[in-house]
Amino acid sequence: MKILIIEDNKNLSEDIKKVLSEEDFLVENAFDFNSASEKLAIHNYDLLILDIGLPDGNGLDLINEVKDKKENCGILILSAKDSIDDKVQGLDFGADDYLTKPFHPAELVARIKSIIRRKNFKGNDYLIFNEIKIDLKSGETFINEVDLQLTRKEYELLLYFLYNKNRLLTKESIAEHLWGDSIDTADNFDFIYNHIKNLRKKLLASGCKDYIKSKYGLGYKFRSEV
Amino acid sequence: MINKKLKLLSKTTIVYLIVTCIVFFVTSIFLFKAIDNYLEDEVEQRFQFFEHRAKSALHRGHKSKINKKYLDVTKLDKEPDLNKYPIYSDTTMYDSHLDRNSLFRKKTVVVSYKKDFYEIVMATGLDEFVLLKKAIARILLPAVIFLALIVVIANFVLSGFFLKPFHKILELMKIYKVGSKENLSVVKTNTVEFEKMQALFLGMVDRIEDDYKNLKEYTENMAHEMQTPLAVMRNKILDLMSDENLDENKSKVIKSVYDEVNHLSNLGKTLNLLTKIENNEYKNTKTIGTKDLLEDILNNYSELAELKNLKLEYHLDDQNKMDIDPKLFRIMIDNLMRNAVRYSSEEGTINVVSDSQSIRISNSGEKLTFEPEKLFERFMSSNNDSNSIGLGLSIVKKICDMNCVKIKYEYQDGTHIFILSGNC
Numbered sequence: 001m002k003i004l005i006i007e008d009n010k011n012l013s014e015d016i017k018k019v020l021s022e023e024d025f026l027v028e029n030a031f032d033f034n035s036a037s038e039k040l041a042i043h044n045y046d047l048l049i050l051d052i053g054l055p056d057g058n059g060l061d062l063i064n065e066v067k068d069k070k071e072n073c074g075i076l077i078l079s080a081k082d083s084i085d086d087k088v089q090g091l092d093f094g095a096d097d098y099l100t101k102p103f104h105p106a107e108l109v110a111r112i113k114s115i116i117r118r119k120n121f122k123g124n125d126y127l128i129f130n131e132i133k134i135d136l137k138s139g140e141t142f143i144n145e146v147d148l149q150l151t152r153k154e155y156e157l158l159l160y161f162l163y164n165k166n167r168l169l170t171k172e173s174i175a176e177h178l179w180g181d182s183i184d185t186a187d188n189f190d191f192i193y194n195h196i197k198n199l200r201k202k203l204l205a206s207g208c209k210d211y212i213k214s215k216y217g218l219g220y221k222f223r224s225e226v
Numbered sequence: 227m228i229n230k231k232l233k234l235l236s237k238t239t240i241v242y243l244i245v246t247c248i249v250f251f252v253t254s255i256f257l258f259k260a261i262d263n264y265l266e267d268e269v270e271q272r273f274q275f276f277e278h279r280a281k282s283a284l285h286r287g288h289k290s291k292i293n294k295k296y297l298d299v300t301k302l303d304k305e306p307d308l309n310k311y312p313i314y315s316d317t318t319m320y321d322s323h324l325d326r327n328s329l330f331r332k333k334t335v336v337v338s339y340k341k342d343f344y345e346i347v348m349a350t351g352l353d354e355f356v357l358l359k360k361a362i363a364r365i366l367l368p369a370v371i372f373l374a375l376i377v378v379i380a381n382f383v384l385s386g387f388f389l390k391p392f393h394k395i396l397e398l399m400k401i402y403k404v405g406s407k408e409n410l411s412v413v414k415t416n417t418v419e420f421e422k423m424q425a426l427f428l429g430m431v432d433r434i435e436d437d438y439k440n441l442k443e444y445t446e447n448m449a450h451e452m453q454t455p456l457a458v459m460r461n462k463i464l465d466l467m468s469d470e471n472l473d474e475n476k477s478k479v480i481k482s483v484y485d486e487v488n489h490l491s492n493l494g495k496t497l498n499l500l501t502k503i504e505n506n507e508y509k510n511t512k513t514i515g516t517k518d519l520l521e522d523i524l525n526n527y528s529e530l531a532e533l534k535n536l537k538l539e540y541h542l543d544d545q546n547k548m549d550i551d552p553k554l555f556r557i558m559i560d561n562l563m564r565n566a567v568r569y570s571s572e573e574g575t576i577n578v579v580s581d582s583q584s585i586r587i588s589n590s591g592e593k594l595t596f597e598p599e600k601l602f603e604r605f606m607s608s609n610n611d612s613n614s615i616g617l618g619l620s621i622v623k624k625i626c627d628m629n630c631v632k633i634k635y636e637y638q639d640g641t642h643i644f645i646l647s648g649n650c
Contacts, residue, residue, distance in 0.1 A: 102456050215477070219467070
């Protein structure tokens with residue numbers, strides 16, 4: 001799976017590269033419009049992470065270039081501008097998703113995996129990890145093939161964990177993933193604690209191993225090995 | 227007059243009237259002096275004429291031909307004291323022409339003729355002169371009063387016309403709001419003072435707009451440009467946090483840095499939102515029925531309320547309507563609900579009620595520790611909760627102001643109540 005990061009801030013670009021490399025993606029960077037255009041001409045990428053505000057051109061134009069070459073290349077737009085117009089325009093141009101800076105790396109990983117899944121697993125919408133099986137289409141969860149009833153938020157939380165195995169998820173990142181911007185992240189620590197407690201209880205009761213561990217109040221980690 | 231506030235016009239009119247009175251008074255004095263002088267001359271001339279006639283009659287020895295009434299010549303026995311003459315006196319005498327008593331002036335002189343001394347007593351009527359003076363006075367006073375009246379009235383009528391540009395400029399100053407320079411029109415005037423005033427006002431507006439623009443740009447840039455560095459910082463901190471060998475003490479330190487970075491980032495985002503609202507970037511204003519939107523938003527909060535053991539009750543009226551961009555409406559209600567959830571007392575109740583006129587959002591909670599007037603100010607928070615950004619209610623206020631929605635805060639029986647009532 002090859003990913004190209006087009007982002008003019010080198011620090012941020014390297015960070016994204018590091019995070020995605022940990023997830024076993026092949027990652028390359030481009031720091032400006034021209035080098036991105038060149039790379040797109042030479043290589044085939046499965047996914048673009050694209051900052052719209054490049055110093056030497058509008059990132060939106062790159063969407064057309066890549067769509068001409070490879071129809072089902074996934075595109076995730078990054079922008080510092082939290083502007084609704086940008087969002088709509090980006091999606092109109094054929095982007096698959098939109099992420100506003102600053103974002104949590106875990107959120108980026110979840111979004112990317114979600115895009116890739118949508119692009120590549122047509123008709124097969126199961127996410128399977130050991131005894132856990134999730135039907136992404138119907139939103140049902142099975143533990144050892146037995147149906148497990150989860151609330152909407154618990155389901156989203158489990159999915160977020162599965163997309164970010166072995167990655168530390170801070171409470172802020174979880175809060176933002178579950179409630180978006182509409183709620184002050186700092187408000188929700190108790191809520192998150194409750195949600196995770198409930199989710200763990202349900203998973204354990206249905207015979208699932210205890211994968212979710214907390215770390216000194218920093219956050220939670222879903223460990224693939226117990 | 228100094229302490230009392232008067233219109234400029236009233237002031238000038240009063241001053242004008244006072245000046246008119248003084249001028250009238252002074253001129254009258256001069257006028258009557260002049261009339262008196264003229265009359266004295268006239269009387270004297272008559273007396274000289276009489277004297278001349280008397281003298282020539284004496285020369286001719288026709289003393290009998292002299293009119294006895296107005297001219298009387300008497301031969302004196304001895305030489306009189308010449309220094310005493312001429313003698314003037316005013317007296318009332320019977321006037322045979324008019325058939326009544328009237329005022330006369332008498333002049334007595336002594337002349338010598340052939341070593342004899344004769345006393346000549348002359349009289350002339352003064353009535354006609356007195357009547358003349360009275361007639362002049364009778365015309366003068368009404369004429370001046372009439373003149374003053376005309377000028378005062380003309381002043382009032384014309385000044386309405388002359389001051390029109392002035393009032394127009396004042397009206398423009400009144401309606402001017404920072405950031406709305408385009409709405410200012412230029413008032414046409416050929417009065418130098420008003421033109422000066424207008425030029426000054428417009429110059430001031432330019433400076434204000436400039437300062438405002440700079441300030442806004444600064445805020446915008448700050449809020450925007452700090453997001454990327456903050457993202458980098460957060461990622462680096464996350465790297466440290468993910469370190470398997472991290473001990474508890476260090477993780478506490480790192481966590482607090484992480485929290486502060488998040489706080490800063492949220493602050494930037496929120497300031498951005500405020501700027502966007504101020505810049506009128508939400509333009510999709512339309513009349514919306516609030517019921518469905520409110521229901522949708524409240525559903526998001528029911529879970530949060532439940533987790534905090536709060537009761538969330540609502541009763542919504544589908545007649546409630548508001549002219550506002552739906553996104554702004556959502557942001558506004560979100561902030562009010564967030565506020566309600568945050569500051570509700572444990573196991574309290576949040577109530578949302580709408581009727582055809584207003585939306586009421588109330589929650590149980592402790593009384594504010596500061597004056598309610600400061601509630602909507604930026605960075606006002608009752609419990610110094612470092613997690614709170616402190617901009618939520620100022621966003622609400624801004625949205626209300628921009629969309630002509632009235633917002634009222636009340637505290638009653640342990641309940642905080644926010645009332646939103648329709649577009650004004």
